[in-house]
Each structure stands twice: as C-alpha cells, then as structure tokens.
Amino acid sequence: MRAALVIAARELAAYFATPVASVFIVIFLILAGTLTFTIGNFFNRGQADLQPFFGFVPWLFLFLVPALTMRLWAEERRLGTIELLFTLPIEPWQAVVGKFLAAWMFCAIALALTFPLWLTVNALGEPDNGVILAGYIGCLLVAGVYLAVGAAVSALTRNQVIAFVLAVSLCFLLTATGSPIVTEFLSDRLPALAEIARGLSVTERFLDFTRGLISLPNLVYFASCIGFALFANAAVLEHRRAA
Amino acid sequence: MQTGGGLVHRPSNPTSSGESRLTALIEIERLTKRFAGFTAVDDVSFAVARGEVLGFLGPNGAGKSTTMRMLAGFLPPTSGTARIAGADIQAQPVAAKSALGFLPEGAPAYPDMTVTGFLSFTGRIRGFAGAALREKVAQAMAMTELDSVRLQPIETLSKGFKRRVGLAQALLHDPPVLILDEPTDGLDPNQKHEVRGLIRRMAPDKAIIISTHILEEVAAVCTRAIVIARGRVVADATPTALAGRGPDLDTVFRDLTLGQGAA
Known part of the structure; x- marks a missing residue:
C-alpha cells in the first residue's frame, strides 16, 4: 500500500502542476452552481435541501470524470514513463490503485469546493445536514465508479479521444439503465431485463444516498463496481504489456 | 565530476568462462x-x-x-x-x-516534475524516506551533475540534462x-x-x-x-x-x- 500512496501523492501533485486541476474544478463549480440555481429552481422550491444540486452531479461527472481519466494511462504511454513506472519495484496493482486514489481525492476536493451551496442552504433554512452528508458520500461513490471505469478504458487505448468517448458511453450506460425511460421501456417489453438493468444502475442507489439512506447493499454495490473495474484495469495493463 | 585520465581505472576483465558464471x-x-x-x-x-x-x-x-x-x-x-x-x-x-537500475530508451521522465521531485519520487518508491532519501537524491544528483537544475521542471531541460536525470534515477539506490x-x-x-x-x-x-x-x-x-x-x-x-x-x-x-x- 505504501508504494500505492507514493504514486497517489505524485499523481495528485501532477493534477495541480498542470492546468487540468483549475480547468476541471472551475468548470465543475460553474456548471454545478448555475444548474442548481436555474434549472434546479433552488430558491423557488421553498425547501432547505441540496436535492437540485445532487440531481445534477452524476450528469456532470458523466462528462467531466472521463475527461480526467482519458489521459491516465494514455499519457504514461505517450511519454514512455509507463516503462519507468513498471520497471520500478512495485506490483502493477499498486500503480492502478495509486492512480485511482489520486483521481478520487481530486474529485473529493472538487466536491468539497461546493461548500458555498451548503453554507447558503444553512443560512436560508434548517436543512437536515445528515441527509446532505449522505448525498455528498453518494456523489463521491458515483465519481469513484466513473473513475474506475474510465481508468480501465484508458488502459485499453493509446488514443485519448477514444478513451473519452468509450468511458462516457459506459458510464452513461451505468447511469441511464436506471432512469425511468429505460426501465419503463424494458418492463413493457423485456421484463426479465428490466430488473437486471435496474440492479446494475448507479442511479437508484445514488438516489437512496440523496434521501439520506446509506444501506449496506448499496455500499457493497459501489465497492464491487470500483473493485471490479480496478481489477479489469490491472488485467488490461498486464495483457497489453505482453503484446 | 572530474574524470582526469589518471583516475580512470579499468576493471580487471573476468573471463566469460564457468568461473565468472558463479x-x-x-x-x-x-x-x-x-x-x-x-x-x-x-x-x-x-x-x-x-x-x-x-x-x-x-x-x-x-x-x-x-x-x-x-x-x-x-x-x-x-x-x-x-x-x-x-x-x-x-x-x-x-x-x-x-x-536493478534501469535507464529506458529515451530516458522518459514526468515532464511537469522538478528534478528533485522526480528523483525523490523514485527514491520513495524504492523505500527511502527522510534524511536517507535526501542523501540518496543529493548523491545521485552530484554523480550526474544535476545540482544546477535541481528545481527546474524536467520539461524545460535540454536533451543532455534529461538523459542525466534518467541516469540519476537508475543510480539512486546504488543497485x-x-x-x-x-x-x-x-x-x-x-x-x-x-x-x-x-x-x-x-x-x-x-x-x-x-x-x-x-x-x-x-x-x-x-x-x-x-x-x-x-x-x-x-x-x-x-x-x-x-x-x-x-x-x-x-x-x-x-x-x-x-x-x-x-x-
């Protein structure tokens, strides 16, 4: 784990050494803020909570997180540093976990910087801060799933555009299968698939978090999604190394 | 690093027979x-x-x-x-x-890191920390004459310096x-x-x-x-x-x- 943390620290510093960090965070905050106050109808709903904000976060992450992950392995390949990294005395999973942790930490920082919303809602009313905390945890877990999926896709291809498009598509699939349009369509025609689609989706599980519900099955779901994607990531790297 | 001709000593040449295999x-x-x-x-x-x-x-x-x-x-x-x-x-x-100390072809390194930062990173991965890490990094930089650029990002260095950063990384742990x-x-x-x-x-x-x-x-x-x-x-x-x-x-x-x- 020590080597993984050393790699995570290097990666996290690299985000802030390049414009990636500022662009990502600024765009995320602007979009999250404007969507919450305009389409989200934050003021006129007359409720002291962050539901409108939480509703948008998975959709923002759907595009922003793959932008973060598309360069994760592609960049190492382009610079040739992958050869350096994998000839250092580490296990491949340590590099995979290190990169994931850094990106996750980065998303946590971006989420933490939305604190003015929390201050606002606390100034205007008396929200249930436990529910808000659960919502933030849900956001972080959704980011974790997208990151792990995006990182695995980035290991598949040298081309960053392909990595981005594939990651967005896969994350969209994970999100959309739980949306009412898809579940209603499926339960009308293929009821057997509807349950599976709903079970695989992050959407409903994320909604539980925004309602303040942190359940063990949901935690297991997010942990196994992340674990599986990281495992796939290591397997892809190992496979491509042999070619 | 002065390499005056007199200082250079050729190692004795071991035979490539069974004796050296041991x-x-x-x-x-x-x-x-x-x-x-x-x-x-x-x-x-x-x-x-x-x-x-x-x-x-x-x-x-x-x-x-x-x-x-x-x-x-x-x-x-x-x-x-x-x-x-x-x-x-x-x-x-x-x-x-x-x-093993390995210098890959083209001496790849993370361009946005400083020379010290990069060498400290590889040193940490290799298990050094604190004063021992600082000493190893300083030694490797002295051996490859990198002191003058230690706080410069690697992307700003000339090809010769970049090559020496790769060399310093390979030598750092005295393998x-x-x-x-x-x-x-x-x-x-x-x-x-x-x-x-x-x-x-x-x-x-x-x-x-x-x-x-x-x-x-x-x-x-x-x-x-x-x-x-x-x-x-x-x-x-x-x-x-x-x-x-x-x-x-x-x-x-x-x-x-x-x-x-x-x-």
Whole structure:
C-alpha cells in the first residue's frame, strides 16, 4: 500500500502542476452552481435541501470524470514513463490503485469546493445536514465508479479521444439503465431485463444516498463496481504489456 | 565530476568462462520474445559478472531494447528467463527490480516534475524516506551533475540534462545491476566523456549492460562486447578481440550484422 500512496501523492501533485486541476474544478463549480440555481429552481422550491444540486452531479461527472481519466494511462504511454513506472519495484496493482486514489481525492476536493451551496442552504433554512452528508458520500461513490471505469478504458487505448468517448458511453450506460425511460421501456417489453438493468444502475442507489439512506447493499454495490473495474484495469495493463 | 585520465581505472576483465558464471549478477537463459509475425529476440543466453561492463551492440531493430526491456521486467518473455542478482524476473519480479537500475530508451521522465521531485519520487518508491532519501537524491544528483537544475521542471531541460536525470534515477539506490539503454545518446562530447568516466568508476562493484551504436564507446568503456543481429547473438568477445577480427571495429560490425546469417 505504501508504494500505492507514493504514486497517489505524485499523481495528485501532477493534477495541480498542470492546468487540468483549475480547468476541471472551475468548470465543475460553474456548471454545478448555475444548474442548481436555474434549472434546479433552488430558491423557488421553498425547501432547505441540496436535492437540485445532487440531481445534477452524476450528469456532470458523466462528462467531466472521463475527461480526467482519458489521459491516465494514455499519457504514461505517450511519454514512455509507463516503462519507468513498471520497471520500478512495485506490483502493477499498486500503480492502478495509486492512480485511482489520486483521481478520487481530486474529485473529493472538487466536491468539497461546493461548500458555498451548503453554507447558503444553512443560512436560508434548517436543512437536515445528515441527509446532505449522505448525498455528498453518494456523489463521491458515483465519481469513484466513473473513475474506475474510465481508468480501465484508458488502459485499453493509446488514443485519448477514444478513451473519452468509450468511458462516457459506459458510464452513461451505468447511469441511464436506471432512469425511468429505460426501465419503463424494458418492463413493457423485456421484463426479465428490466430488473437486471435496474440492479446494475448507479442511479437508484445514488438516489437512496440523496434521501439520506446509506444501506449496506448499496455500499457493497459501489465497492464491487470500483473493485471490479480496478481489477479489469490491472488485467488490461498486464495483457497489453505482453503484446 | 572530474574524470582526469589518471583516475580512470579499468576493471580487471573476468573471463566469460564457468568461473565468472558463479558470480554472475545477470544471467540470461534462452530468452526469446516473439511479437505477432516476427521474433525480436531469439534464444539469447549470456551472463554478466560483477565488474563487467557489457557493450550491447547491434543495428536498430536488432532486439537490443527488447532484450533490455525483458531484463527490466517491462516485457514478459515468450520463453526463457533471466535472473537479476539471483532473482528470477518472472517468479520474483519485485526482488529483481529492486536490485536493478534501469535507464529506458529515451530516458522518459514526468515532464511537469522538478528534478528533485522526480528523483525523490523514485527514491520513495524504492523505500527511502527522510534524511536517507535526501542523501540518496543529493548523491545521485552530484554523480550526474544535476545540482544546477535541481528545481527546474524536467520539461524545460535540454536533451543532455534529461538523459542525466534518467541516469540519476537508475543510480539512486546504488543497485548491483545497471542496465542502460543508450546512456550517452543526445549528450555532447564532453558530457559523453563524463558519463563514460562515471560508468568506469562504478564498474568494479556492479554488473553493467549498456546498449549503444557508437562503436568507439565500446572500446572506451566496455570490458566485453556482444553483437546482436536479427535477435541473435552473433559475437561475444572483448572489444580488442572483436576489433582484431578485421581491419577495424566498423568493418567487423558491418560484416557481423549484414554478412553472415542473412540467408
């Protein structure tokens, strides 16, 4: 784990050494803020909570997180540093976990910087801060799933555009299968698939978090999604190394 | 780093017989690498003992870098194996990599990191921390003369400095085995002279493989030369013995790599 943390620290510093960090965070905050106050109808709903904000976060992450992950392995390949990294005395999973942790930490920082919303809602009313905390945890877990999926896709291809498009598509699939349009369509025609689609989706599980519900099955779901994607990531790297 | 001619001592030249095999720090056994459609490295076996500087020669595409990448644990071999300081590169990859300092082709490094930051990173990965880490980094920078650029981001450095950053990274943990892929590529004549002096000074305690296509370099630093062509070892001798096979080293190299075995 020590080597993984050393790699995570290097990666996290690299985000802030390049414009990636500022662009990502600024765009995320602007979009999250404007969507919450305009389409989200934050003021006129007359409720002291962050539901409108939480509703948008998975959709923002759907595009922003793959932008973060598309360069994760592609960049190492382009610079040739992958050869350096994998000839250092580490296990491949340590590099995979290190990169994931850094990106996750980065998303946590971006989420933490939305604190003015929390201050606002606390100034205007008396929200249930436990529910808000659960919502933030849900956001972080959704980011974790997208990151792990995006990182695995980035290991598949040298081309960053392909990595981005594939990651967005896969994350969209994970999100959309739980949306009412898809579940209603499926339960009308293929009821057997509807349950599976709903079970695989992050959407409903994320909604539980925004309602303040942190359940063990949901935690297991997010942990196994992340674990599986990281495992796939290591397997892809190992496979491509042999070619 | 002054490399006045008098300071340079040639390590004694161990024979490549059974005696040196006992102390071999690098042992390569029937190493083969096939890519889709062609064999890059074909049944290569040799051993390198402590004190030896092995010049790895061959035309571009002969399999030099592929062999080195396999030794460093980056590419898995199709068949055969190798041991670095006794550790099998496939069965005990982390132990093998710990005993190894590797300069990959082109000396890749993270461009946005400073020289100190980058060397500290590789040092931390190798298990150094605190004062010991600072000392190792300072030592490696002194050996490769990087002090003047220690706080500069690597992307702003010249090719020669970048190469030396890669070299410093390989030397940092004072490994018993060094594998350097074109260590003097991109350096000016003075820097080449310094790096060769550095390799000679480290030679007595280590087993070193350097790849190059500069033939004079082999005569200048190596105690032994292996010529590889189309993935096979076509010559294994001292540079002097190799040069003695023809009018000069250039001609011998051309004959070995173009002539025989082409059919």
